[in-house]
Amino acid sequence: DAEITQSPRHKITETGRQVTLACHQTWNHNNMFWYRQDLGHGLRLIHYSYGVQDTNKGEVSDGYSVSRSNTEDLPLTLESAASSQTSVYFCASSEYSEQGDTQYFGPGTRLTVL
Amino acid sequence: TQLLEQSPQFLSIQEGENLTVYCNSSSVFSSLQWYRQEPGEGPVLLVTVVTGGEVKKLKRLTFQFGDARKDSSLHITAAQPGDTGLYLCAGEETSGSRLTFGEGTQLTVNP
Numbered sequence: 431d432a433e434i435t436q437s438p439r440h441k442i443t444e445t446g447r448q449v450t451l452a453c454h455q456t457w458n459h460n461n462m463f464w465y466r467q468d469l470g471h472g473l474r475l476i477h478y479s480y481g482v483q484d485t486n487k488g489e490v491s492d493g494y495s496v497s498r499s500n501t502e503d504l505p506l507t508l509e510s511a512a513s514s515q516t517s518v519y520f521c522a523s524s525e526y527s528e529q530g531d532t533q534y535f536g537p538g539t540r541l542t543v544l
Numbered sequence: 545t546q547l548l549e550q551s552p553q554f555l556s557i558q559e560g561e562n563l564t565v566y567c568n569s570s571s572v573f574s575s576l577q578w579y580r581q582e583p584g585e586g587p588v589l590l591v592t593v594v595t596g597g598e599v600k601k602l603k604r605l606t607f608q609f610g611d612a613r614k615d616s617s618l619h620i621t622a623a624q625p626g627d628t629g630l631y632l633c634a635g636e637e638t639s640g641s642r643l644t645f646g647e648g649t650q651l652t653v654n655p
Contacts, residue, residue: 461641472550472632473587473645480641488642520586524641530575530594531641533634535586 432457436521436536444544449508451539453521461524462504463533464488464496466517473520479504511543547571548635550646557623558654565618565631565649573635576609576616577643581630623653 434455443449455462460481465473475488477496485496493515495507508515518540522533548569557563567576575594579587591600593609593616600607604627606619616633630650634643 463642465645470553470647472647473634475642475644478642522586526641528594530577530592530636531643532577532589532592533643535588537584537586 434521434523434534434536436519436539438539439537440540440542442542442544443511445511445513447511449511449541451506451508451519451521451541453504453506453536454502455521455523455534455536456502457523457525457534458501459523459525459534460501461526461531461533462498463522463524464494464504464506465520465522466490466515467520467538468517476506476519477504508541511541513543515541516543517541548633548644548646550633550649552649553647554650554652556652556654559624560622561653563620563623563651565633565651566615567617567633567635567646568615569635569644570614571635572613572638573644574613574638575636576613577634577636578607578616578618579632579634581632581648587630587632620651623651625653625655627651628653 437452463478464476479498521536524533578590581587596611596613598609604621633646
């Protein structure tokens with residue numbers, strides 16, 4: 431069965447370190463997204479990609495970067511981790527249908543920056 | 545950025561009661577989606593409404609899209625403890641595949 435996975439599921443790091451969160455999907459979807467989820471803010475879009483070599487900034491992109499070298503993967507990098515980036519991160523992929531753009535979410539990565 | 549206001553933020557009710565969750569915006573969306581999220585997991589799509597005025601039913605859950613495609617509601621009839629979870633509405637922007645999420649409603653149904 432097709433799926434979307436994230437790794438690691440939990441990560442503790444220190445302020446200033448570079449961290450990369452992995453996202454891998456086997457749906458063969460062109461669209462991929464990274465969100466962060468914090469209490470009182472719901473899900474906020476960090477970066478997204480509509481295909482290989484395409485990346486775009488979302489509403490909270492400062493301090494984050496992504497790259498899309500193949501269809502299956504969209505890794506998220508925190509260049510220099512800050513305590514404000516402690517959050518739960520979700521990756522999603524989607525495809526368009528007549529019923530709209532359905533997004534399929536990974537299980538999330540809980541990141542703690544000390 | 546389009547905004548979605550979801551209310552209430554928290555809801556605690558007894559088994560068998562009815563409830564309604566609201567999702568409102570000043571912006572028009574091409575579709576409105578409702579997700580449910582369990583602790584430690586990612587959101588899972590419940591339903592997508594596309595046409596203004598559309599009503600969809602999923603067992604005891606009824607979803608409605610406003611005529612102007614700016615708002616939506618989720619009504620649960622005779623809530624059960626298994627309905628407990630975080631409910632999220634998300635609007636699909638007219639200009640692409642991006643979703644704007646509401647803050648979520650944490651529902652607790654007590655036996």
